[in-house]
Amino acid sequence: MLIKKVSLAFLAAAISSPCNGFSASNKPKQTSRTSIFANSGLDTDPILPSFSTKEEYTSYLQNAGRLPEGFAVGTASGTFVSVEAPALGPLPIKATVIHLTEGPSDSWGAVFTGNRFPGCPVKVGRSRLSEGHPVQALVINNKVSNVCPGGDGVAAAESVCEAVATKLNLPKGATSVIPSSTGVIGWRLPAKELAEDVVPLAIEALQKDSAYAAAEAIMTTDRYPKLRSKTLSDGVRIVGVAKGAGMIEPNMATMLGYIMTDATIEKSKLQDMLTEACNRSFNSISVDGDESTSDTVVAIASNLKPLSSEDELKNALCEICEGLSADLVRNGEGTGHVIRVNISNFPGSEYDARRMGRHLVNSPLVKCAISGNDPNTGRIAGAIGSFMGKFFPEKSVDNMSLTLGGRTIFNNGKFVLEGDAVEKELSAHMSDAQLGEHDDFPKHQKFVEIGIDFGGSGSNVVVIGSDLTQEYVVVNADYRS
Secondary structure (H helix, E strand, O other): OOOOOOEHHHOOOOOOOOOOOOOOOOOOOOOOHHHHHHOOOOOOOOOOOOOOOHHHHHHHHHHHOEOOOOEEEEEEEEEEOOOOOHHHOOEEEEEEEEEEOOOOEOOEEEEEOOOOOOOHHHHHHHHHHHHOOOEOEEEEEOOEOOOOOOOOHHHHHHHHHHHHHHHHOOOOHHHHEEEEEOOEOOOOOOHHHHHHHHHHHHHHOOEOOEOHHHHHHOOOOOOOOEEEEEEOOOOOEEEEEEEOOOOOOOOOOOOEEEEEEEEOOOHHHHHHHHHHHHHOOHHHEEOOOOOOOOOEEEEEEEEEEOOOOHHHHHHHHHHHHHHHHHHHHHOOOOOOOEEEEEEEEEOOOHHHHHHHHHHHHOOHHHHHHHHOOOOOHHHHHHHHHHHHHHHOOOOOOOOOEEEEOOEEEEEOOEEOOOHHHHHHHHHHHHHHOOOOOOOOOOOOOOOEEEEEEOOOOOEEEEEEEEOOOHHHHHHHHOOOO
């Protein structure tokens, strides 16, 4: 039976499963660096440790990036001149190829953007999914997103797939290749340069050791690569990489994610697991409220190892997606603080609770206050009240309470703020969670913690967002060059 394409705009939220969404713990584990680099480095921690240098972070991911059985990854760089902006001269472009070395697999699933102007690679991927084609390779390029280009973008994407299939001698041809593109919207894909120059080099560079090269090559404005891994009790391995820094707002974000496992799993079950995992992770984050045209998450299984527990794989997939999505926000363009909103007893569905959480973290006033370590708590209450007034005017907020950094700041319809000591405590909480806007590695995993409890009973979700800094404006004012 064919699996229909899944748009994250219509994912069901109220699903009972072991996948419970982001952890709302206020105390990230700060593992000793000595123990990190002395151990085997087989898997990433669910909460990454602190790092003091870029080299430590890179080594940590490289040690944890071992590929599952049946996968190979290759990357290469090249140049092109944009037809739309030739004055910019030769521009860099990278291609990444993920190859299933033991043959095509029917066990794959995907989730795509809900944007009504999807990129041409998204159109191709949706077609592959709906038609039930087996997959043996993925090809990803950065710099150009191939969205609504002047030429035939679908044909351009297909020509790159054909180049991959020919070079790898794939038995199912180009239909067993999934394309993805990220970068400038509106530009034509430099298909000739990719197909004839960059992709062949990427295939020549294929190796079966680590996924780290792919995590690095798919970046655009990302400041550092994102990779998560997990080994199950039966030896099954799952590894995921993702990119994304701006236009981060479901459904899904300007983000690409690729999850590889050597588990033996049915196609329909893997699709269901991926759908739920994305709903509870990538659909619960926001950096700037802009929904991308290119979002793609693909999970694919080589079926080379027997799976003893589907629940364990499901939990691992959730852990990978939750970790990657939090990494995306922490690495957001110009991010200085990561905001974690823990919503309890929302008087509606989980879907609507996430909408409210994203409304809060997307508020420019809230973002700017947090950027400046200013505990302007009225902005938080104002954003919540605005959402409830627009969308749930009949629901009571009389029993709502708010916390910031674990301290109650609002209860029974009134603020609870007494004196300078509280002001300093709240500001210090924000300052402690601050990141460097130009950091090329994540120094810590701390959050600005906001708690919203409506009292009674209802939906419980966690939403992650970021502040708004001058660096975000600088990056996006200069993006194409």
